[in-house]
Structure formats: structure tokens, C-alpha cells
Amino acid sequence: MNNRLLNINGESKELLKLALNVAFNQDLTTKNDIVPVQSWIESHEHGLILLWTQSSELAELATSFMSPMTFDTMCNMVWDWYTQNDPDKFKLEHWEHDADHDGFNKKGWRVYVNDWGNVGNYSCVTCAIKPIYLWLGK
Numbered sequence: 292m293n294n295r296l297l298n299i300n301g302e303s304k305e306l307l308k309l310a311l312n313v314a315f316n317q318d319l320t321t322k323n324d325i326v327p328v329q330s331w332i333e334s335h336e337h338g339l340i341l342l343w344t345q346s347s348e349l350a351e352l353a354t355s356f357m358s359p360m361t362f363d364t365m366c367n368m369v370w371d372w373y374t375q376n377d378p379d380k381f382k383l384e385h386w387e388h389d390a391d392h393d394g395f396n397k398k399g400w401r402v403y404v405n406d407w408g409n410v411g412n413y414s415c416v417t418c419a420i421k422p423i424y425l426w427l428g429k
Contacts, residue, residue, distance in 0.1 A: 295408035297418060300401045302425060307373070308366045310402040314341075314418035315362065326365045328417050330355040336382045337410050338401075338421030339372050341365075369420055373400050378422040387423035399425035 295317055299310040315326045330353040332340045342353055360368070378387070378398060389396050401423045404410055410419040 298403045302399045324361045325359045337419045340419045341417040343417045344415045389424045394428040396424040
């Protein structure tokens with residue numbers, strides 16, 4: 292699917308697993324519990340980018356996984372990465388920043404791809420995960 296889009300935010304590990312399940316099965320089917328992810332990039336602008344293949348232009352940027360990852364292993368790795376990173380470490384867009392409003396904010400995550408299933412200038416993306424702020428009303 293060339294016009295694949297995904298944009299989910301939340302706070303819990305359970306919801307993160309559901310969001311990753313959508314990402315892993317939206318266009319690239321998880322087979323025998325092995326997720327369609329071969330490598331990853333950490334980006335200041337985009338967070339943790341999971342790639343379904345490692346193209347030649349990404350070879351110097353991406354880190355390959357040592358072996359195929361199961362769904363639960365990948366979810367645990369992403370959760371561990373998320374819990375160890377603060378949103379302020381990353382460039383936050385309008386709907387991600389620590390907004391000043393009549394409620395309060397707390398740390399959350401965003402799972403996403405942009406137009407054409409890309410993230411920024413990166414193609415071959417399964418999804419990206421980014422620590423963000425969730426806005427909560429009073």
C-alpha cells in the first residue's frame with residue numbers, strides 16, 4: 292500500500308503493543324510471530340525508526356538486528372527504549388510538545404508513519420516511535 296498512514300499516541304505498554312501490532316500488520320504482514328523489522332535508526336527529529344529493510348542509502352545509519360524479532364521481543368525492546376528516553380531529547384512538533392494550557396501534561400508516546408509510509412526522508416519504514424507529551428484537561 293503506497294498511501295499508508297499511521298498516527299497513534301498513548302501512555303500504556305498495552306496500548307503501545309496494539310499500536311505496534313497495527314504498524315506491523317498494516318501493509319507488512321507479521322509471519323509466524325516474526326515482525327517485519329530488520330534494522331533501526333535513532334533520530335533526534337523522529338525518535339526510534341524501525342525499518343522493514345535496510346536499503347543501501349541507510350546502510351551507514353541503520354543498525355541491524357542480530358536475528359529476526361518476535362512480536363513480544365520487539366514490543367519489549369521498544370517499551371524499554373521509550374521508558375529510557377525523555378521527550379525533550381527529541382525535536383517535538385506542534386501536537387507533541389509540552390503545551391501551556393489549563394490542564395496538565397505527562398509523558399506519552401507516538402507511533403507513526405507519514406505520507407507514503409515514510410518518516411522524514413527515510414523510506415522502508417515500518418513505523419517510528421517517539422516520546423512525546425500527552426495533554427490532559429483539567
